[in-house]
Amino acid sequence: xxxxxxxxxxxxxxxxxxxxxxxxxxxxxxxxxxxxxxxxxxxxxxxxxxxxxxxxxxxxxxxxxxxxxxxxxxxxxxxxxxxxxxxxxxxxxxxxx
Numbered sequence: 762x763x764x765x766x767x768x769x770x771x772x773x774x775x776x777x778x779x780x781x782x783x784x785x786x787x788x789x790x791x792x793x794x795x796x797x798x799x800x801x802x803x804x805x806x807x808x809x810x811x812x813x814x815x816x817x818x819x820x821x822x823x824x825x826x827x828x829x830x831x832x833x834x835x836x837x838x839x840x841x842x843x844x845x846x847x848x849x850x851x852x853x854x855x856x857x858x
Contacts, residue, residue, distance in 0.1 A: 781826035788825035
């Protein structure tokens with residue numbers, strides 16, 4: 762189960778507009794402890810691309826849909842940024858190339 766799924770099951774307000782398909786950054790979370798952050802697998806290129814769009818990006822930012830609950834992550838603390846960037850809702854209109 763991902764942190765995004767766990768948040769939704771526990772009524773935690775973590776958006777996840779793309780439903781975990783790596784097409785947005787609305788499930789951006791901040792891992793609060795560098796030691797715990799270092800236990801996570803490295804983010805994929807796709808995740809990094811989406812994180813580049815995230816509001817309030819930090820050194821320990823990840824997408825909640827990409828953090829999978831495992832026993833070695835017990836005690837993991839995450840912070841949810843104060844805002845998200847949801848281009849589909851915020852009026853972003855892509856321009857043709």
